[in-house]
Amino acid sequence: MPTDTRERLVDAGAELFRLQGFAGTGIKAILAEAHAQFSSLYHHFPGGKDELAEEVIRTTGAAYQELVKAVWDQADDVVLGVESVFEGAAAVLEATDYADACPIATVALEVASTNERLRVATADVFGDWVLGATLKFTEVGIGAGQARRLALSVIALLEGSFILARATKDTEPVRAAGQTAVDAVRLTLEALGRRSRPEPPSRPLHAG
């Protein structure tokens, strides 16, 4: 009733896949959550569970990128932007009892060696994220190679710390990873600044 059936199916699938994974979520559970019928699912997604899952991966992947970008852009500079992303993620984890982290990570690991169609979908999403983060770093003058390495590392720190945080029900890994991400970006920027105008850092990088 609130929205159209197709959208409800995607939303329900997104929530359950993120929480329980792909194999752990039955179609019937999705239908119940979406208040929809079998016929509706196979009408909107003739490819069945796989087609719905691909749609969920691509739409939630793009939505999450937008969310992160919004948080990032609200900060005054790149370093604070990265810091905000990790702080925001930690806050969401705590607020949702460590249920709500990356929308596609669980599915990505599940399908990596078992479902080529969905594997490619997750690869596309991660690829977009890497390109987006790389752009953030090149925009502040970091070279392409370094920017891409930083982007991959920041995303890896985020994803890896999500695993540790959800397993241990503790935000410490996210905060630790966030600090390392911040240090990596700051270090790269300072090395960049030393090339143009030599000025040593006024305080040590690692103080905590």
Place this chain on the structure above:
Amino acid sequence: MPTDTRERLVDAGAELFRLQGFAGTGIKAILAEAHAQFSSLYHHFPGGKDELAEEVIRTTGAAYQELVKAVWDQADDVVLGVESVFEGAAAVLEATDYADACPIATVALEVASTNERLRVATADVFGDWVLGATLKFTEVGIGAGQARRLALSVIALLEGSFILARATKDTEPVRAAGQTAVDAVRLTLEALGRRSRPEPPSRPLHAG
């Protein structure tokens, strides 16, 4: 080829869970892989699939820690040790067509919000890894807080880059994450060398 039925069940479960996840692996598939019967599984593991999975998580978690420790210890110093771990992981990924990464990551995400018994098992394993890596860093004179933060970050970089690498079938994320991990450790050591005091005071980077 283990002759013990119980061991064959654990090995088969380990391989299939790592590759397909927990929910995606049926008991019948494990029995077929292990050349065992239903009665054998429920004889050795009265708790059924959950009990087998917990055993798999704890044993493969400990085994992986030993493997990483062996690679790490073979290097001449901490920085080269960390570098070797990431290089070794990338080599294994390539050699196994991106199937063989972390033995428990997929299951950890699957069960984090759905199976408390298995969630605790994965948390225990990750906790042991963090303690082990922390010890490596304190052994070279890094303070407890910094060492733990580095340990959490290195493990997060490893786990996160595994997700990206398996999804994209490319080792680039692992090599990028490895470089960031190496830089973080090296930077901490250099900052340590610049200090006269053996233990720097713990203080957040961004006050307020």
Place this chain on the structure above:
DNA sequence: GTCTATAGAAGGATAGAC
């Protein structure tokens, strides 16, 4: 496009003979 009903396979788990 939505409803009910059901097929056909696979899921986890158990019983009883030996």
Place this chain on the structure above:
DNA sequence: GTCTATCCTTCTATAGAC
């Protein structure tokens, strides 16, 4: 401890009425 046979549930997917 191992074997065969089986129970009941859940799974994905389809059929056919409306």
